[in-house]
Amino acid sequence: MKLPPYDKFPEIISDTIVLRQIQIDDIKDIVKISFYDSRPAMTVEDATEMQDKINLDYQNGLSIHWGIADKNTNEIIGTLGYYRGFDKKVGELGCVLRPEFRGKGFMTEAMKLATEFGINDIGLTKIIAITTKQNNSATKLLERLNFIKIANLQDDEIEYQFVNNL
Template sequence: MKLFQHDYFPHITGDRVSLRQIKDADLDDLIEISFYDAIQAKTVQQAAEMQSKINQDYLDGNSIHWGIVDNITDKIVGTCGYYRGLDKGEGELGCVLLSKYYGKGYMTDGMSLAIDFGLNTLGLKRIWAATGQQNVPARKLLERLNFVQIAEADDEIEYELRQASGK
């Protein structure tokens, strides 16, 4: 199912960060957080191959993957996006932050933009996320963003966005 009928990749600008398509020039900085099918890139070449698959997934309407960019420095600090469920009007929201930017609020800002896009542009009826039980920072992030725990299995916890009434 093709959900993205645009001729362009959506660029979302916020006060502090923006969400934009990842460019080849970004890949050197992103090896640490480049993953596809739970496999991490070890080289720029592997990161480029993964990014090519991610771009194709977008064109196929299966996912959307943004670089989170600091508006002042124009450097990518992390990534986020919707990776599953779009064909059902839902989206699994995921994110990864470069370690040197931990604890600075970038992910909260980036994920807030992605949530707004998912609800108001894509019209998603449900947004969820999953993380490991040991990933306390991710769990706190999701809770800050109004996600509530809905399931727990093995080492993974699933969360769902709870919107304020009236939305």
């Protein structure tokens, strides 16, 4: 396995998006979608503090967190990354997209790029994602991307596992 941190933060480019490191200038765009330990940011200061913790987790080899940037504007429209499980060759993939960018294929593309990176670059043997039963958009996305439901969890959550057909 090749775990973070990397000599150069991995930037992954497709036709429509760029997965890249979040910069301080990006924080204002992600306040409403910033979370750390299931706690949402309420202010730019909260989001900055959370990003500092996320960056420290990356430096400690515990996670990797990308901003999803629109390739045309470089504006951060969402985030995703692997947040737990590296010690067991597992990556728990989490994602969030700003509401005004949902339903346009950005997250589908971002998740494809992230799963490929997890398998091919990190060397993960298992990728999971957890969502709530009420989040129909997330469950449809996961199923469309070859994730299969493997468990019902507490608090109305569902665990999915990626099935690699590569």
